[in-house]
Every structure is written in structure tokens, then in C-alpha cells.
Amino acid sequence: MQKGLLVIALAIILVFGVITTSIAEEVYKIGAILPLSGDAAQYGEWGKRGISLAVDEINSKGGINGKKIEVVYEDDAAEPKKGVSAVNKLINVDKVKVIIGPIPSTVTLAVAPICEKAKVVIMSSSSSPAITKAGDYIFRNWPSDDFEGSAMANYVIKKKYRNVAILHINNEYGLGVANVFKTEFSKQGGKVLITETYKQGISDMRPQLIKIKKYNPEAIYLVGHAKENGHVVKQARELNIKAQILGTVGIEGPDLINIAGDSAEGLVYTAPAFDPDSHDPTVKAYQQEYMKKFGKKSEIFAATTYDATKIMALMIGKTGYNPDAIKDGLYKLKDYPGVSGKTNFDRNGDVIKSVMFKTVKNKQFVPIKE
Amino acid sequence: MLLQFIVNGIVSGSLIAIMAIGFWFIYRATNLFHIAHGAVYTASAYVFYSLYVSKDISLSIALVLSLISSIIFGLVMYFIVYRPLEKKNASAGIKFISSLAIYIFMVNIIALIFGNETKILSEGLSESLSFGNIILTWIQVYQFLSFLILFILTYSFVQGTKSGRAIRAIGDNPVLFKAIGLNERWVKGMVFAIGSAIAGLASILTGIDVGIDPHIGMLALLNAVVAVIIGGIKKIEGIIIGSLLIGILQNLVIWQFSARWESAVTFFILILVLLYKSGGLFVVKKRVEEI
């Protein structure tokens, strides 16, 4: 019995060995690390749709210089440990030089040093400010939390709300944006009355809301994901809290409308410039294609990974499958017309994108036209 | 302010209590630490979802059907997994791990079928009631009332009927129970059926308020377990008080401190009770030779 097990173990190791030495085919292999399972699986699914749409599009037009693109997806389950495993496999087994993803900042921070070391270009959709300094090869097509937090602070000041409560999810995203907002907002004379948190996955927000209600804020700034915020919005209205609801892009998602229904109407949130109903022809074409393939309008995460993939393909086409050249090319990229907005990268590899304000109208997420 | 928190705590406590009563039925009679009870909880809410929301079957029929399904889940778990282990005289640890494995199994099946997103059982806002400064939604009122009714039913069932007495008796002394010719298999099947149905009720009541996803079961179960341990396994009144205490306490922690310390406080109290009052806070003093 024991010997048998040992044999099995050895066999598995051997199989790895064989696979690692297998010959790469005549395609450009791109890696993708996404949370395909676990808490953030939904984001992973959206990201995957964007990538596959872009790849299909490129390949149907004959690929890059005649070579097709193949994407190897790996699941990180939103856990850093699994992300590290995945990135090691992608770099060493699949020999990819370019990786799209990950989405959670914790995973990006864990895999960044590995990519930096291996000189593999990575384009994440994470928001943590810490990623700014993660390395030369580390890019992101998603604005840093600093961006959204300060944009909202400015907006609130402009709207003349002076007393705001914050209710954020208790993770790095929630804490990060809330802190940026608080700093900016206070600097400009606003007052954060109370900051409350909740655990991811929780659905009873009443205790927090009752506490907030006591302070009678003019607006409540929600930082978190669609699901939890759906409960927040619904329960806030049920508790007869009438304050203006503000949010971040995390709030955008079907769960918000599912859960909160009508009570979500009129909330205001920041988002990277992506307007699903834009009349811009590129966006329109993208939306049509997306609708055809997945039967619904594109989520913003799909748009960013779509753009990321297209940008990478563009670079490979220009400079060949050479990470150093791709990296340099990305720093020099100017005003790429992505579906998620005009795209530039600063010298830290952070995307420079305009932030737009959106609202919920008739159960749709729409830009606020000022 | 304080009052609103306490009222809120009582409502969330009564949801914990419903789950705890279900868990208690099973634990009392079989001494099984039924982690997979959390999976029954989740599964029955999904059955309800697919009947009531997806298939548009009327509320009462959907409710009855999903409670029946939860009974089936519970019975299948007992007879396929636990009973053979009982027959082999497996240790508590083995049953615990098996139960955990059933939980993982069920939750992943559910995630596979329905996906990870939240499903909504009822749309729109629930109407609110105000009593002075205190605001409650109708669903919260229903939740509390269901708890009251369930408690009264359970109490009279356990104290006043043959089957109820059998549950206490088998937990008290399983060997004697068999020796006086009573049907052990039947009673254990019965507690799994009742307990599972109650879990189903708990999840639907919660789900109607806040929606469901595949991972709701564990939290509900852990709260119930803490309530049962704190209240003491012997008496149903004890676990009710335990549940309400937990519910109120969790609300007060959020009020006075922050939600981030909620679970730490809950589990700290669990450890204290385990260490210094392992029979629970509300339990009759025993003579040494009874134990």
C-alpha cells in the first residue's frame, strides 16, 4: 500500500517533468490569472469574457503577424498562495511572457515580485495604491484607489455635502478608498461623521446603519462590492435613512439591482470611464459583439481586460514577443482608444484614465451627463 | 438607540435560535456534531429559490416542497454517512470531519449548479413599522413571530408528546433507550427530519430578507452552535436564551466597537463557556454519578 502510494507520487512528479519540457506550439501564449472560484469568482468570470472576446477578435483577423494567440487561464481563487502557484506555472511551464490579471490586489502584490524577477509583463485590474511601486514590469489597467477616493471627495465638496458617513467593506479595498476619501475630504473642509465597516459576505447591515442614522449624515459613502452594498442600500431605505448614497465602481454589478431594487435609484458612484451605452463606434461594436456572445451588456471588468488584451496584442505585433520591448512600448503608449476609455500609463505602470460619475436610473448603470 | 439595537439583536437572535433549535434536535438525540446542517440550510433555500422564483410556484407550495426537500437532505446524510459510522462506533473526531466533508461537498454542488452570485427570493423593499424610535420591517416581524411559534411548538412537542420525550430520553441514555425496546433508528431519523426542516425554515426566512448564496450556511451554523453551547444542550429554554444573547451581543459589539470585532467577541465567549461552564450557562446541576 505504502509503496503503491510512493509510486503514484513519483508518477505525478514525472508527469510534471514531461509536461514542463513539452515543446511550445507556433502561437503566442498569453497567461491570465483570474479568480475563477471563491468569493470573487464573478469578477473572474467577467475578466475572462473580456479576454476571450479580444482573443477571438484578433484570431479571426488572422492573429498577430500570422501567429494566433492562445490564452492559458489559471485560477487564483482570490488567494495569494494560489496566485503564486498559478504564476509560477504560467511562467515556467507555459513560458508566457505576458500575463493579464489578477484582480484582487492581494494576489497582484504576491505575484508581482515573481513577474518582476522573471521579466514577465503583467497587466492587472487591481486597485491598491501599493501596486504603484510593485515594479517595472507591473502595469495595471485599473485606476488606483487614490483616484476614485479623491475624485469622490471633490465631487462631494462640489455638491456641498459637508457631513458624510462612510460604510466600507473590511478589506484592503474598502479601507484604502475610505482612507483616501477621508483625507481628501477633510482637507477640503468636509467632515466624516462616522466610519463603519462590515465583513465580506455579511447580509445584515442594520446595526451599522442604525448607528449611522444617529449621526444624520447628508450622504453615505459606500465602499465595497455590489452584493453587500445591495443589502446596505435596501436596509438603509427600510430604516428610513434618506441620505444621498455615494459609491465606488465596486457597487456596479447585477447584485446591487437584484437586492436593492428600486432603492438603488439615484445613487452616485465613480467609475473608470466606461460607458456601456456610449455612441462611440468602438464601444458600440464591442457591445454588440459582447451581447452576441454572452447575451448581456458588458461589465466594466470585461471592458478593462478586453482592452488589456488588445493592448498587449498590439505591443506584441509591434515589437515581437519580447517582454522588455513590450514593457518599453507600454510606457510610451499614447492615448490608446480603448473601450474603457483613453488609455495611457504613467512611469509607474499605473493607468491614467479619466474617472466618470455614474448613477442608477431605471435599474441601469448610466453615466451622469453634466 | 440602545433599544433599537436590542430589538434588532432580538430579531437576529431569533433567527439564530431557529437554526439552533434545528441543530439542537439532532445534537440532543444523536450527539452528532452536525456541521453539514449548514449545508441543509443552504440547500433548502436554493430549492425554495428554484421553485418559488424560477418556476413561479406559489409561496406556500414552494415552502412545503422545500421543507420536504430539506428533510430528504437530512435523512440521506444520516442514513448514508452517519449511521454506518455510528454502527462502527466511530469517534467524535471522525464524525466531525465526515460532517465537514459533507458540508464542503454540498456547498460545491450548489455553487456548481447555481453559481456564486446572490439570488434574491423576494424583490423590493419590505415595508417598515415604527414604534416610536424603533423601526422594524415586516419580514423582521415575521422572523420573530416564526421563532416564537416554533419555540412554543418545539417546547410543547419536546415536553408533552411521546416522540418529544423519546428525543430527550435517547440523548439521556441511548443504551437504555434501546434496551426498553424503543426504535432508535426511527427516533434518530425523526430528529434529522425535524431538525433539517427547521434549518430549511431558518434559511428561507433569512433568504427572503437578504437573499442567498452558496456560502450562507457556515455562518448560520456557527452562530447556532455557539448558541447551543452557551445555552447548554439539555434544555431548549437554555439555547433560546443563548441565541438571543448572541444576537444582542453581536449588535451591541457593533454599536459600541465595530463590526470587525464581532466574531472575535462571539468566539471568545464560546471559549470562556467551554472552559469554565462546559455544560452551558443554563443547565441543572448534576450529581457526579449521573455523568
Added chain:
Amino acid sequence: MLLELTNIHAGYNGREILTGTSIRVNLDEIVALIGPNGAGKSTVFKAISGFISPRSGKIVFDGIDITSLETNKRISMGMGYFLQGGAVFNDMSIYENLEMGGANLKKSIFKERVEGALNLFPLLKDKLNKRAGLLSGGERQMLALGMIMLNRPKLLLLDEPSAGLAPRLVKGIMEKIVEISKTYNMAILLVEQKVGEALKIAHRGYLLKNGQVAFEGLPENIKEAISGRLVHA
């Protein structure tokens, strides 16, 4: 013949304790089962009542092969099993204990038989609502016996009814056993450490040794067989 065990092999966790035990009990007979600790007396009871299933051998009760029946079926065929130490449900009141004992009876019959049981053990009468865990050893044994008697078994398996009782009470309980047996025409299989007491009331006896019957006969023969070497075999 009421009960017959033929060549029973049984044990726990792979260890064989009964190694070919054969025992008979006739109608209305009191049979004593004697032997040192570990000889397998309690195991015999467990095999008869179905708590363990024998690896081989046959058990016939009341003309029916019960070797593979479940405990509750066997008991309801007319067995009563008095567990060592007189087990009762400690957390329940005495009346509830009796209700458990008579759970399968019709209400009217139950009431009548409870009356009977309380007449038999009048000490229990005024403690009906007391928690059974608070009873003294003797009272507990009475209650345990009372619960069993409600079903009027044809065969009573008594596992050390005198255990834990003060010596002066032992005589009393032995007398009660004889009384019960006579009143209800009930056969009794008795395991008892107080061999003398047991043999006094038994009609027949078995000496059990290493999981087998070493000697079988009338009480006086058994006494002779262990001639002065009490208990010891």
C-alpha cells in the same frame, strides 16, 4: 422452551468473548448465570437482546429465530432487559420514565399497568414528578424494573440487580424478583455477583467460563461445583 442460544460466537472489535455459548431458558423459569468478571455474562445478554450481532450461532426466542433481528423488535416480542446498575433516564421525571417504558402501550392499558407498578414499588408513588437522577440507588433500580414490567415481558434479562445496593436491600430485591416472576408468569435470566443470593432463587443455573458454559445444573449442584470456591471458577 422460551429462549435457546446455540453455539454463539460473539465479541467486540474483533475480539471474541463468547466462544460457543449455548443456553436455554424455559417458560416461567428463573435461571442464574454465574461466572467471573470477564467470562462473558453481560455479553450473553447483549447477544440475546441484539446489542451485538453474533458472528455465528443461533438465537431462538418464543419459537422464532431472532439471530439477526434488531433490538427493538426483540424487546417488543416480549423481552425485558434490565441493564447493570438499573439505568434510568436521569434528566426525566419518574413519571416520564414510566411513560418511556410504556411508550408502545395503549393509554388505558398504560394507566392500569402504571398503577400496578406503583403498587409493586410504593416508594416511587409520591416522587412521580421528581427528576430520576435524584433517586437513590435502590429507588432507581425499582424504577428501572418498573419501566420494564409495564410491557409484561415473557423473559426478563436481569443484569446484576443487586449491584450497588446495601446488603440489607439485596434480600428485598431478590424477593421482589421471585414475586414478579410468579405474579406475571415470567421467565428470568439472572446475572448476579452475589452468587448465593442468586442461587437461592434460581431454578437452574449456568456456570460461564471463558465465554463457554462450563457447568450447568440445579442450584445445589452449581454450589457444589464451585464448592467453597465462591465466584471463582
Added chain:
Amino acid sequence: MNYLLHILIMISIYTILALSLNLPVGYTGLLSLAQAAFYGIGAYVMTLLMMKMGINFFVCMAIAIVFSAAVSLLVSYPSTRLHGDYFILASLAFQIIIFTILYNWIDLTRGPYGIPGIPRPEILGISFDNLYKFFVLSGGLALGVFLIAKRLYSSPFGLVLKAIREDELSATSIGKDVKKFKILAFAISSGMASVAGALYASYVTYIDPTSFNLDESIFILSIVLVGGSGNLRGPVIGTLLMILLPEGLRFLGIPDSVAPNVRQIIYAMVLILLMRFRPWGLAGEYRFG
């Protein structure tokens, strides 16, 4: 090759964890769901000392070992009073409390932000900065822990633990201070787990509390249960299987969308079947519980 090295490093880290948990589970019969807490304490203590005070990795690791051994009193004390389900629950509660502290004591641990940029270990001018070198380090430490475990298990100390596992009262009756031995066993176990934590932190160079949550504890426990406890073979075989299996499944071509769930379902079924038919694990010798 690097991928293989990565897997080998993960195997060495988890071998240490499995061997460490083997001590309470296989040698004193206590199922603990708190091992990830000690793993995390090791990782955090090492990281904080290294990054805030600039102390050498190996010194930090030594301090982490002592620290988590000291914290283990919070688990070993309950173990002297609770049995079965109740001890499992107490350890679970402890795990949740430690996680909550790591997650919410932001001033110290940076909480959910995690700590990026943890330096790789260095000693005598050698830096373990590539996978080969790191594997030498982690493999070496795993081997060290293995040898220590081996010596422990075959020593009078290990024997006393086995005796306690078999029969506590009996062990007391021959003069063994059961409480002391349980406390020692947990202290050593936590110390070992913190070695794994320190290794993990410096390998991944980024830590956040979610790497040390209840799921991780359950995972470590299932390694020991699947492999078997009470000897050296069991935990090692368990680790090989539980690390290689999911990695192997990456190559199986199960559609991504269902793979994680299918993996969990397979894993749950394996556990159920093992508990039913082979409760001492694939290569263990002790039926715990």
C-alpha cells in the same frame, strides 16, 4: 523546471506544517483547527521583525518560534480540559480570534492590506534569492524538522505522548504530568508551524491574513487526516498528495468554470470515504478521536 521547484518549495513548507500538526493529532489525539493561526503568527512575527527592525531572517525565525510557542498556551490550556468535539470547537474559536486580530490590528500588521516586499533570507553573504537557493533552504529546513520530528517521535518524550493518547488516566497513574506534556507538545507543534510561516512569508514575499484563515487550518488538518497520523510517513504522504493533486488537476483540462468546485467535491468525497473505510489515513497508524 522553476515550476517544479516552486512545487517542491510548497511541498517542503506543507511538510513542515503537516509534521507539526501530527504532534497534537497523532500523538496526543487532539484534533486542532488552529494550526494556520500559528503558521500565520510565525509569518507575521518573522516579517515584522525583519522589516521593521532589520534583523536577520534566521534570528527572526528563532524569535517567531519562541513567540508562537508561547502563544500556543492559549490552545494547549483548553486541551487539558476539553475533549472531542469541544476541543475542536475551542481550537476553531482560537483560530478565528487570531485571524481577526491579524486582520484588524492594522497599525501593526497592516491588516487586509497585507505586507508586500518581504526580503528573501540571507546568511553569511549568501542570499536565498532564486528558486534553487530557496529550495535548498526550505528543503533543508523541512528535512531538519523531519529529523527533529523523527527524534521526537522515537524518544521517551514521544512515547509519553503516545501513552497519553492511548489512556490519559493510565499515564497519570504512572506519574506523567499529562498537562505539562500536552502543553509541550503544542508548543513544539506551534514552533514548527511558525518555521513554515517564516518560510512562506519570505518565499512569496507578500503576506496577508487570508493566507492563514480557517480554510487553511482545515486544509492542514485534512493533509494529516488523508495521509494519516501517528507516524512520520503519514503526514509526508498526505502532503505530497494534497499539494500535487490540485496542481495536477491544472493539467487535466477540466473547464475552468467548474474546476474549483469539482476539485472540492472530489476532495470532500475522498474525506468521507477515508473516514468511513480507512480512518487512520493512507499511511498513518493512529485512529484519532
Added chain:
Amino acid sequence: MGNILRLEGLTKNFDGLKAIDNLDLGVEAGKISAIIGPNGAGKTTLFNLICGYLYPDKGRIIYKERDITLLDPWRRAVSGIGRLFQDIRVFKKITLLENLLVTFNDNSENPFRAIFGRRNGKERKKIETVMKWLNFVGLADKKDHLAENLSWGQQKLLSLARLLCGDFELLLIDEPVSGVNPDMADTILEKIKELKGLGKTIIAVEHNMDAVEAISDYIYFMDSGKITAAGLPEEILNNQKVMDAYIGI
């Protein structure tokens, strides 16, 4: 020789039930004393009090002129009070050799010594001692078997050997011959008698009168938590009153 163990006014209640009732007892060193009495008389409770598994409500336990009433049970064992359990309690999943090796209480059990220390000649010496006692009870040829594979009687012998190997002075022996066949019982009794020659003090609880008669120097009759009669074997065993109360023939 004086009394190695003295019990003074020992009382233990279990919520109203007097298990041990103001009991006084002096046990002479180097002798075998037997305690007889009906089930439930409190014999095992008495043993548990002496070993420290229970603590008395009142009274004192003096061992070798030292008050040990509240001492931890393992410390009592270290100071020389050994116990043979009625239900044996050998360590089932380890070998016979290990069952005895574990009885030594010395600093080799320190885990740090186990990890870093050198394995010295002490080990060999210990094994020699263990083999001596395994030989004494006649189980030497089974030294590498797991204890669970022994018969009931052999397990009794093993636990007897465990007591001897642990070098206890006062042995509390609970029903040494119950459940074993006569040949084995004779062996065990013989071994117990030999122990007296080794200077051990023994207190035995036993139901088997032959056994009691065969080994004991002194008999205590216990009933309802009290010692109601005490004396030499021939006195007690021929005391009709005692025998009536006990055996009831």
C-alpha cells in the same frame, strides 16, 4: 514497620450519597491488605481518593508521613503510589516493551533533550530493567507485540509489570484476578505474593475469597463507605456476621 499510608476521617459525598463516610485506615508497610465488601461499598472510590483522581470533602491522606490530600495525581504516582485498574488500561497501540519503557520518570522525557541530546547508555540499562520485569511476568517473548493483541489475563500481567517497572512502593490493585482463567489467576496471585518479598506494600480489592485468603495478611471489610470489620484473614473469613452481610449464603 510503621504505617506507610494513613487515612484520617476521609469523607466523600456525591450529592447526598455518602460514598466514603468518615473513614480511618492505617496500612502497614510491606504487607498485603485486602479490602472486601459488596459492590457499591466505596472500594474503588477509596482507591480513586488515594490516587488523587478524586479529592475528598473532608479528611486527610497521609503517605509516608506527608499530607498528600490535595496533591496532583501524577505527583502521587511519582512519589510511589501505583495503581492497577480493574479494567486494565494498558497502552493498547504501543508494544509491550514501550508500555514498560514509558514508566520511567526521568529527564530523558524532556523534548529538548530528545531532540538535541545524545542517546546514551541509559537506554540500554532501561531496556534491561524492562526485560527483567517482562521476564518476571513471563511476557518477554512478546516484547514487540502491540499490547492490544494480548489476552485479558496477559494484559493484567502486563499492567502488573508496568507497576513493577515503575518502581512504586504502594500498589493499589483493583480486582487482580477478575475475568481471568484459574491458571492465569494462580500465576497472578503468585506474582503478587512474590512482590511482598520485594518490599512492596499492596492494597488489593478483590471479590474472590480464595484469592483474598491466599495472599492477604490483613483484611478490611467495607460497607456503605465505612470499614465495618478488620482483622487477620482467618478472623474475617470465619466471621459469620461479616460473611452473611457480604455473601448472604
